[in-house]
Amino acid sequence: MTSHPVPPSPEVPLLTLDPYGADHHAEAATLRALGPVVRVRLPGDILAWSVTDHALLNDLVADPRFSKDWHNWSAVRRGEIADDWPLIGMVKVTNMVTADGQEHRRLRRLVTDTLTPRRVQALRPRIERIVRDLLDALPSHAGPDGSVDLRLHFAHPVPMRVICELFGVPEDERPRLRELMDNVFRSDLSPEEVGASQTEQYQLLARVVATRRQHPGDDLTSALVAARESDPGAMSEDELVGTLLVMLSAGQETTLSLITNAVRALLTHPAQRTIAENGDASVWADVVEETLRWDAPIGNFPFRYPLEDVEIAGVRIPRGEAVMAPYSAVGRDEGQHGADAGSFDITREQRRHLAFGHGPHFCLGAPLARLEAALALPAVFARYPGLTLAADPDRLAPVPSLFSNSTATLPVRLTARD
Ligand code: HEM
Numbered sequence: 340m341t342s343h344p345v346p347p348s349p350e351v352p353l354l355t356l357d358p359y360g361a362d363h364h365a366e367a368a369t370l371r372a373l374g375p376v377v378r379v380r381l382p383g384d385i386l387a388w389s390v391t392d393h394a395l396l397n398d399l400v401a402d403p404r405f406s407k408d409w410h411n412w413s414a415v416r417r418g419e420i421a422d423d424w425p426l427i428g429m430v431k432v433t434n435m436v437t438a439d440g441q442e443h444r445r446l447r448r449l450v451t452d453t454l455t456p457r458r459v460q461a462l463r464p465r466i467e468r469i470v471r472d473l474l475d476a477l478p479s480h481a482g483p484d485g486s487v488d489l490r491l492h493f494a495h496p497v498p499m500r501v502i503c504e505l506f507g508v509p510e511d512e513r514p515r516l517r518e519l520m521d522n523v524f525r526s527d528l529s530p531e532e533v534g535a536s537q538t539e540q541y542q543l544l545a546r547v548v549a550t551r552r553q554h555p556g557d558d559l560t561s562a563l564v565a566a567r568e569s570d571p572g573a574m575s576e577d578e579l580v581g582t583l584l585v586m587l588s589a590g591q592e593t594t595l596s597l598i599t600n601a602v603r604a605l606l607t608h609p610a611q612r613t614i615a616e617n618g619d620a621s622v623w624a625d626v627v628e629e630t631l632r633w634d635a636p637i638g639n640f641p642f643r644y645p646l647e648d649v650e651i652a653g654v655r656i657p658r659g660e661a662v663m664a665p666y667s668a669v670g671r672d673e674g675q676h677g678a679d680a681g682s683f684d685i686t687r688e689q690r691r692h693l694a695f696g697h698g699p700h701f702c703l704g705a706p707l708a709r710l711e712a713a714l715a716l717p718a719v720f721a722r723y724p725g726l727t728l729a730a731d732p733d734r735l736a737p738v739p740s741l742f743s744n745s746t747a748t749l750p751v752r753l754t755a756r757d
Contacts, residue, residue, distance in 0.1 A: 351654055354389075355380040356639070358425065359527055360737045363638050363744045367668035376654040379663060381741070382425045383412065387642060387661040391668045393675035393693065395651055401698025405643035406439050412644050413659030423530030428523050428537055429641050429742060434581035436700065443699060449574055450582060450703060453562040454505075460707045462501065464715050469500050474722045477753060486729035489719075490749040494598035497715050501707070502590035506583060507551050507558030516543055516587065523588040527739040544583045548576075559586070579594070586704070594708045596636035596738070596745035597627070598715050603735075603749055604630055604683050605720070606728045611685050616720055620713065625685045627712045631694035632676065633683045635649055638667035638744030640696070667744050669693055726753035 352373040357366060358381075370377055375392035390396045399405060409430050414420050420427070430437075435446035480492040495517075503513050522528060522536040547560060555561040560583060567574050574582070592644050605612040606628065615626050642661040649656050656662060670692055671680045679687070695702035702708070720726060728751055735746040 342503050351376060351378050353378040353380060353386075356741055358382045358741055359739045360741060360744065361637070363667060363737060364634075367638065367665060367671065370507045370665055370668045371672065375652040375711075376656070383421075383659075385420070385424070388656055389639070389663045389665045389668075390651060391665055391672075392652070393672040395668040396664060396669050397693060397697050399643065399651065399662070400693070400696055400700065402649075404646055404649055405662065406646050407437050407443070407643055407700065408439050409437055409642070409644070411646065411659060412642065412661050414661065416659070421530070423534050425528055425530070425533060426641065426741065427533055432581060432584065433577055435703075436585055442550060446574065446578060446582065447699075447703065449563060449566055450559070450586065452566075452692075453559050454703070454707070455669070456706060459710060462505070462707070463710065463714070465504065465563050466497070466501055467712055467718075469497060470715050470718045474718060477723075481753070484729070486750040486752055488748045489602060489751045490595070490599045490746065491724075493715070493719065494595045494602070494749065497598065498591040498594035498708075498711055501711060502587055505559055505590075506547070506587060507556050507560045508547050508587070509550055512547060513528045515539075516590075519543060520591055521587045523584075541580055542582060543588070544624060547583065548579060563585040589702075590704055590707070591635045592743060593704075594711050596743055597630060597708060597712050599749050600634040600636060600747050601626055601630040601712060601716055602726075602751075603728070603732060603746065604634060605716075605738070606726065608749070611683060612720070614685060615717075616724070620717075622685065623717045625689065625714055626716060627709055628681060628689050628692070629685045630691035630712075631688065632670045632689070635667040635692075635694040635744055637694065637742060638665070639742050640664040640666060641742070648655050664693075664696070666693055666696070678717060723753045725752075727752050 354369060354373060354377055356372060356379050365394055370389055370391045373391070375395055377389045377391055379387050379389045381387055390399050401716070409415055412420070420430070425661070435443055438446050473496055477487050477492055480487045481699070499513070499517055503516070508516060519536055519540045528536065548564060551558065551560040552564050555564065563579055563582060567579055605615060615622055641663055642659060645658050646657055647658050669675070673680045695705045730750045735748060738745050738747050
């Protein structure tokens with residue numbers, strides 16, 4: 340392992356990423372324009388790499404020469420990554436996201452054994468009910484000007500309720516859990532807030548585990564607890580809590596952004612909206628895929644660490660460096676998606692996108708996210724056919740994050756005459 344920091348190579352372009360995500364797609368376009376391999380500067384002056392070409396990133400995320408284990412990051416080994424670094428919550432975690440090889444398969448299988456395709460499909464009536472209830476309640480959330488924040492009152496609670504029910508999170512823990520899960524993806528918290536939030540996340544999830552251990556139910560936490568009890572070697576207590584953390588955070592923030600981004604895209608593309616409103620389930624599936632490609636909910640994902648020096652597009656990325664996956668930048672890569680990659684077009688011939696990643700770490704929740712969005716989106720437009728934006732879409736504040744790509748609010752009017 341290299342024991343000295345690798346200085347920025349003068350020939351590789353360097354871009355400082357905005358931790359507040361102020362203009363995510365402009366930044367993504369700059370990344371693509373700078374070339375297939377770019378150095379990026381993160382908060383705290385930490386340097387990483389970003390591979391901005393779809394085909395190269397596709398290969399990289401499935402390449403076993405890249406580890407996901409943060410112990411392989413030279414900067415961590417050198418003690419340069421403090422425990423209160425603003426992005427630490429996405430990096431120094433113990434779960435399948437940061438595991439490799441056999442360890443990764445072991446941790447992932449514990450979840451895939453319980454979250455089966457059949458179990459996901461069985462959630463359909465429950466999701467439909469949650470969607471219906473939330474749509475019914477929307478008018479009651481209208482502010483003095485008649486507008487409703489669709490992100491807060493619909494896009495957020497749909498995946499939150501689904502994932503909390505799926506994992507048997509007690510009702511009284513849910514409001515605080517929601518705030519803590521939101522924090523995971525933010526990159527604007529102070530060091531003190533990051534530390535406090537991490538401690539509290541683990542405490543809260545350990546309580547959920549203790550509750551389900553005492554009162555098991557037909558939920559995935561109980562299933563994981565049972566798996567651990569029948570074979571204590573299957574997973575440590577820390578890994579159990581870590582698994583809950585990744586499932587509950589990944590299970591809501593991302594799907595919430597997908598629903599928000601899709602509604603916003605349709606409201607700002609009236610011709611596309613008409614096609615969707617007149618279409619069947621397969622057209623709504625295209626809305627979901629096109630939104631994932633064009634406005635990827637996970638804009639950037641940390642990190643992979645080369646276990647040896649790796650050359651990509653003629654650039655040598657030294658062993659132990661951190662490499663970021665810029666999923667929203669590659670979603671608009673013209674090499675993969677054609678010259679009109681920048682347009683939102685639900686009728687395009689869909690080519691494979693990477694919004695759920697690729698390879699052994701491919702998103703484990705993709706079927707659930709697709710199902711939730713496929714049920715939520717047509718329901719909103721059918722229930723409120725006069726739905727319009729209540730704010731200038733170009734002036735909506737983004738989620739303050741390097742990773743999440745969405746707007747922090749989505750003010751709408753439920754009927755055109757509101
Ligand atoms: C639109 C919604 C979603 C998007 C865009 C999304 C995106 C992603 C991406 C890009 C990755 C791979 C990251 C990488 O290795 O580079 C990933 C992994 C993962 N996602 Fe999702 N996700 C979504 C929904 C969900 C849901 C609903 C769940 C849980 C129920 C979930 C759980 C996970 C887990 C556990 C992993 C790690 C898998 C592994 O490392 O083996 N995701 N997701």
